[in-house]
Amino acid sequence: xxxxxxxxxxxxxxxxxxxxxxxxxxxxxxxxxxxxxxxxxxxxxxxxxxxxxxxxxxxxxxxxxxxxxxxxxxxxxxxxxxxxxxxxxxxxxxxxxxxxxxxxxxxxxxxxxxxxxxxxxxxxxxxxxxxxxxxxxxxxxxxxxxxxxxxxxxxxxxxxxxxxxxxxxxxxxxxxxxxxxxxxxxxxxxxxxxxxxxxxxxxxxxxxxxxxxxxxxxxxxxxxxxxxxxxxxxxxxxxxxxxxxxxxxxxxxxxxxxx
Numbered sequence: 376x377x378x379x380x381x382x383x384x385x386x387x388x389x390x391x392x393x394x395x396x397x398x399x400x401x402x403x404x405x406x407x408x409x410x411x412x413x414x415x416x417x418x419x420x421x422x423x424x425x426x427x428x429x430x431x432x433x434x435x436x437x438x439x440x441x442x443x444x445x446x447x448x449x450x451x452x453x454x455x456x457x458x459x460x461x462x463x464x465x466x467x468x469x470x471x472x473x474x475x476x477x478x479x480x481x482x483x484x485x486x487x488x489x490x491x492x493x494x495x496x497x498x499x500x501x502x503x504x505x506x507x508x509x510x511x512x513x514x515x516x517x518x519x520x521x522x523x524x525x526x527x528x529x530x531x532x533x534x535x536x537x538x539x540x541x542x543x544x545x546x547x548x549x550x551x552x553x554x555x556x557x558x559x560x561x562x563x564x565x566x567x568x569x570x571x572x573x574x575x576x577x578x579x580x581x582x583x584x585x586x587x588x589x590x591x592x593x594x595x596x597x598x599x600x601x602x603x604x605x606x607x608x609x610x611x612x613x614x615x616x617x618x619x620x621x622x623x624x625x626x627x628x629x630x631x632x633x634x
Contacts, residue, residue, distance in 0.1 A: 553620030569626025
């Protein structure tokens, strides 16, 4: 990569807020953005785990801070966002990563579980994006929102109806906010990961049922966390300056498969 290309994907001088950053994808994304040069604010509900993640980043020389945030609560979002901006100044990159997935038949799912899934995965992304957009618009600053959707926003699987609906809504929220915010210099795009290997699903994908699922992926493998790094940096950086309202699938070809 040339120096100019490195600068195009670099995030030096930027401040990024990552929700759901205490573990999993969010914690990984925070590290990716920090290594690209951004100051990173990690947001989640679990304060103790957040501070552990911040300490990890700081120990390797990166600038990081934490703010406790419940994305489904407007009051929590407002106060946490204000605290995030106090850490390093105005937020220029927002990664909406908070999400939950509760399994169960759509006939058996409790109303409370349905509401909790939609409130976290869809309403939460809107609340945090609203806080970010209002701040950027008021300060006449350009900004970037990256929503973490899923291929289940485009196709369904059994026993995850609330999750699939929330991610389909997030894809449309990406398009709607991308349209509305473009004139303010705020870009809104999304990543739609396929099946990514994590500590939570490793046992399942080692089972016969999991192996059968992997066999239906055209690349015949699960994604690794690192497979999301390039697409994330593309959307978070100036490399995607003429993109908004787009969703990038990172799924080994799953969406284009008929299986």
